Amino acid sequence: MSHRNARLTVHGRRLLVERVRTGRPVMHVAAETGISRATAHKWIRRWRAEDEAGLADRSSRPRTTPHRTPATVEARLCRLRQARKLGPARIGPVLGLPASTVHRILTRHGLNRLAHMDRPSGQVIRRYERDRPGELVHVDVKRLGRIPDGGGHKVLGRQAGRARRSSMGFDYVHSAVDDHSRLAYSEVHGDEKADTCAAFLRRAAAFFTTCGIDRIERVLTDNAWPYRKSFAWRGVPADLGAAGKLTRAYRPQTNGKVERFNRTLLDEWAYLRPYTSNTERTAALADFLHTYNHHRCHTALGGQPPITRVNNAAAQYT
Structure with missing residues (x-):
């Protein structure tokens, strides 16, 4: 790899070769470029042996390492x-x-x-990413305790909040995340029944269409009953022209992108600040999703938001 004070870059080596090919002495060309005659001859030899590929940088790693750990x-x-x-x-x-x-x-x-690593087996987790938006969409449901009017324990304190929250029940946050771009869509519902999951997937597909993902090819879910046994759910991927796929049992890493999104959902929306009511928290979800999809820098995307990757992919395939 060329350092900042290097006399020759790939362009400089190419220029060196071109001048020598005109018949000029290697010594004169080396003096003009500020390098030694030996260095100039080295690049000429590499060019004659390997043509253009010989001018590229090579690894400085030695061919053998006698003292390496057995x-x-x-x-x-x-x-x-x-x-x-x-x-x-x-x-x-x-x-x-x-x-x-x-x-x-x-x-x-x-x-x-x-x-x-996968903690039970100790095997290195194999990271993967689909090549284009819509090729695979992860779907999952996250359960959250409802917030009573006036606030829960984060507003009123642990003891008072626990007493008020005991009979509030749960919200179910349904989420869909595109594997390639990490574009996400979520809704809050009162249950995770098959009909609710099926209707959510239809709306998620419509949302992805508005963002430039015209077709979902595969839908990946865990092994919850609505995804495994329900005819209401099975019909939706088929109507969308997608194939349904289940994760391996007790292997949340397979569905890892939506599982990681669930953590972000908790940190940057559900637990971001104390809410005084369940309605207030639900209303804040739309702003979070807009920020996540259009403005939040994603480390897995080189600092870009998901919508930028969708647009880049659309430009590539058109």
Whole structure:
């Protein structure tokens, strides 16, 4: 990789080759560009051997590393991490390695963060993302306790709020998230019955259409009864021209994008501030969704909001 004071970039190497090809001496061209004769000859040799590809930057990694930790030790280190979830400071004394070396090996194998692993099995979670908007939509329901008029425990205090909230029941937040763009749509309902889920999916599809996602190809849900057994639900994906798919049992990572959206929903809407009524919290959902889709920077999208990625994809496929 060229540094900021490099004499030659890829463009400079190409210019060096062009001048030498005109018949000028390599020594004269090297003096003009401010590099040594040996460096100039190196790039000429690479160009003659590999043509244009020889002028690109190469990795500085050595071909062999004699002092690298043996593969058997690395394998044992990874087993300790996956089976016992130990950190570098505890694995190091067991294997006689510095903690810094253990951390470097864990990073190399993708095990440096426990969040990257499936906790029961210790296997590295395979991240995936669909190639275009509408190819896969994640659907899920999040249950929230209702807020009594006048506020709950966040307004009145723990004891008073708990007594007022005991008979309030629950709201069910239905959400749909596009896998490629993270564009999201949510509604608050009083239940999670099959008819409610089916009607929500139709409205979610209509919302995605207004944002530029013309067709949903697959719908991914967990194994809740309305998604598994209900004929009312099964008919909606078919009407939309989409295929229904269920996650593996007890594997929320498969449906991870909507599960992560549910966390954002709680942090940036449901628990953002104390609400004095359930109606007030529900009314604030529309503003949150607009901010999330049109203004909120998403780390998985290179700092762009979801609607920007939808628009970029639309421009690419037109």
